[in-house]
Amino acid sequence: MKKYRNYFVNKLFWLLITTIFAFILNFTLPRLMPGDPVAAIMARIAQGMSNSTGMKEVYEQYAKLFGTNQPILEQFFLYIKNVFHGNFGTSFSQYPRPVSDIIRSSILWTVCLQFPAIIIGWLIGNMLGALAAYVKKGYDKVLMPVSIFVSNIPAFGMAVILLVIFGVYLRWFPTSGGYGFDLIPNASWKFIWSVIVHYQLPFWSIVLTTIGGQAIGMRSMSIYELNADYVKYSRFMGVKDKQIVGYVFRNAMLPQVTGLALSIGTMVGGALVAEIIFSYPGLGYTLLNGIMGQDYPLISAVTLIITVMVLLANFLIEIIYGLIDPRVKAAQSE
C-alpha cells in the first residue's frame, strides 16, 4: 500500500506542478504582446465598441485587474487570486456579462459531451483493434484500411460529413445547438428529449474519430503481444487459446491506457472544433465566439479551464492506471 501511496503522491505533486505551469503560461503568453496589455486589448476592441462609458469602465476594471502598474510577480499573484475567486473579469463581446457566468453556462455541455464520447470511442476502438489483431484474416483486411482512412478524416471533417448526411439530407437530427431554439432550459420531458436529440450528432462524430486511431494502436499492440515469448511459451504449455487472449488483451491494454492519458489533450482539441461545427453551446463554441469578438478575457479563461480539465483527466487516468498496472499492484502487495 505504501508504494501505491508514493505513486499517488508523486502524481498529485506532478498535477500541482503542471497546473501552476499552466497558470504561468496563461499569464505570460498574452503579456508577450508588445506594449501595455490592457491598452493593446482596448485598442482591439475599440473598433467594435461604441459605448464609451462602457469602454472606460472596462479599461479601468482591467487596469485594476491586471494591476499593470505593479511589479510582474505581484501581478501574477493578483491573477492567481482572481482566478481562485472565480473572477475572470468581464467579457468584452457580451458586456456586461462576467466571464465566469459564460463559462459556467457552457462547461457542463462540454464535459457531458466530450468525456463520455471519448471514453466510449476509446473502448469501441480498443475492442475492434484487438479483434482485428486476433481474427486477422478478412476482418483485418477489410476493417483496417477502412478504419485507417476513417481515422485520417479530421474531427471537423467527420462532424461536417455527419451533419450533412443526417442533419441536412436525411433530417433525422437537428444541425445546430444544444437544444431546440424555441425552448428555455427547464426540467420538462420535452426539453430533455430535445437535448438528447441534439446530443447525437456531436457525440457520434467524436466517437467515430476516436475509434479509428485507437483501433489501429490497439491492433499493433496486440500483434506485438501475440508474438511475445510468453504467448509462444503458453502455447507450448497447452494453455487454452481463450486464456492467452485474455492475457494478451490485458497486456496490450496497459499502453493504451497511458496512450489515452497522453493523447487526451489532442482529442479534446479536436472535439472542441467538432463542437463548433455543430454550434454546440459548449466551451468550443464559446471559444469561437471569444475569438470572433476579440474577447481576450473569455479566451484566456476558456483556455485555462480546458487546460485544467485536461490535466485533471490525465491525473485520473494515471491514478486508474496505477490501480490496474500489475507492476504497481505487485509493488503494493510487497
Next chain:
Amino acid sequence: MKTALQQVFHSRKFVTGFAIFMAILLTVFLYPLIIQDEPLAILGQGNFFPPGIYVNIYDSIHSKSYVLNLKDAASKRIGKILTDQSRQDIKEWLVSYGVPEDQIDINDTESLLSQWEENYDSSISLPGMTFAKQRYFQRLDESVNGLLSSEGVVISEVNQETGNLDQTNTIDQSEYVHINEVANVRILPLGTDNFGRDVLTELVKATGVSLKIGLIAGVVATLIGLTLGLLSGYVGGLVDDIIMFVTNLFTVIPSFVLLILISFSIGQDNRGATTIAVVIGLTSWVWTARAVRSQVISLRNRDHVNLSKLSGHSTAHIILNDILPYIASYVVMALILQVSSAILSEASLSILGLGPRTTEVPTLGLMMNWAMIYQAHILGKWWAYFPVIVVIALITFSMNLMNTGLDQVFNPTLRD
C-alpha cells in the same frame, strides 16, 4: 542504405501511401502550368456556383446553329421547369385560391398551365401565405410563362442611331450550337466558392500552401525534438532532468491550447502562413524529443559507441556518426507524422478563426473556414467543403500509410 530503401519500396503500404502523396504533389506542381489563373481571382459574381460547364450565352447566339429535330426536346424543356414539386406547388396555390381540387390534374401539363394562367395574379395575396412563398410563386409564374409555346425567340439589338430595337436574328426551339464552336466555355469542375472563386484552382494552391506549412512546421518540430532528445539522451544527468521536466510539462499541457494562446497573442496583422507554421512547429516537438531520447538511451551504451568514445572522438562526432544513423529511420517517421499533424493543426486553427491571415494565398484550413462561415454545409453546397476534407484526409492518409510501411520495415515485429 540501398537495401533498406529496396525493402521500403517493397512494402505495399509504403508504396500506396507514396503513390497517393506523389500524385497530390504532382498535381500541385503541374496544375498551375496548365491552368494559369490567379488562384484567388474572383470569377463569379455571386456565390457558390455549382460545378459544371459554363457556356457563354452571348457567344452561343452568334455561333453557327445546327437544327436537330429531337422528339423529346419539348418534354425535357417542360420537365426541367415543371418538376413534380412545382406541379404540386401550383396545385396547392390553385386549391387555396378556390379551384376545386378534383378539377386539377397535375399530370396533365396543358390543362394545369391553362388553369394557372387563368387564375394566377401576382398581386393577389392569399391568406396565410408568407412573403417568401409569394415571391416563390412570382418566380414560378415567370419561368412557366410561355413554356408551351412553339415559337422561337427573337434576338434584337439596339440601333445606335435611332435607338430602336432592330431584330437581328430569331432562334428556333430546335437550334443547337456545337460547344467547341462557342468561343467562351469555362469548365468549373468544383464550381465556385462563397467569393465566386474557382474552387479547384484555389484548392490546388491551398494544398500547396498547406503542404508547405506542414513541411516548415514538421522540420521545426523535428529539429527541436531531435536536438533536445539527443542532448537529454546522450548527455544525461542534470541536462536530461531539466529537458525531461520541460518535455513532460508540454506533454500534458494540450498543444492545441498553446497554439490558440500564441496565435491570439501574435495578433491578426502578424499571422502569415509561415508564422503559423513556425508556431505549430514550436508547440509540437514533444513527441519527437521523447522518442529520440529513449532511442538514444538504448544506443548510448552499445559497443560501437563505447569504442568511439575510447578512440577519443568528440561528442559531436559520436552523435553524428554513431548515433544519428541508427535513429535516422525513426526521425524520418517522426517527421512524416509531424507534417501531417501540422496540416491538421493549421486547419483546426483556421476553423477557429486563428489561422493565417492572408489575402494572397489560400490554405486548406482557410477554405474550410470560409465554407463554414458562409454555411456551405447547411446550404448543401458540397463542392465548397467536401473536396477540402477529402484532400486533408488523403494527405494524412498517405503519410500515415508511408509511416506504417516504414515502421513495418524497421520494426519487424509489427509485420503481418
